[in-house]
Amino acid sequence: MVFILGVNFPERNLVKKSLETFFGVGPSVSARLMARFHIHPTCKVGELANKQVLDLTAALSEMKIENDLRREILDNIKRLKDTGTYRGKRHAMGLPVRGQRTRTQIKTAIKLNRIDRKL
Structure with missing residues (x-):
């Protein structure tokens, strides 16, 4: 080991x-x-x-890895939500943030964003 x-x-x-x-x-x-x-x-x-x-x-x-990096990512998402940007609202609703199609293929994005909505 x-x-x-x-x-x-x-x-x-x-x-x-x-x-x-x-x-x-x-x-x-x-x-x-x-x-x-x-x-x-x-x-x-x-x-x-x-x-x-x-x-x-x-x-x-x-390097910035593991918990430091996770914390930084969550802080960035929280900052977007607090400032009320479009991306922050999409994160809060659990919808795709980067322009993906939502008319037919939304289920996967909702599953992936479930973690962010716990905040």
């Missing part, structure tokens, strides 16, 4: 997939981190040297 930012990862997992488990780290960010620390794309977590693990942990701790 290898600890990265306090999370246990089995040694057989790929480094790229392990990095992508963090909220806010997608395929492009994980590829950029791996290139920065000279980690091969097919490398497994167990094959990393201690220095590489420490470097990855330090780089991830400097």
Whole structure:
């Protein structure tokens, strides 16, 4: 088991997939981190040297990920609702915000926006 930012990862997992488990780290960010620390794309977590693990942990701790990013997103949505913008009203009603079709295909958007309406 290898600890990265306090999370246990089995040694057989790929480094790229392990990095992508963090909220806010997608395929492009994980590829950029791996290139920065000279980690091969097919490398497994167990094959990393201690220095590489420490470097990855330090780089991830400097980034805005997990709860900080979630809090920022919720604050942005709350700000839109408070100012009464069109997007804020759409968020509050649980409707699509980015111009998606609502005449026939609204059910998926309502399911996805259910989280935002709890605020």
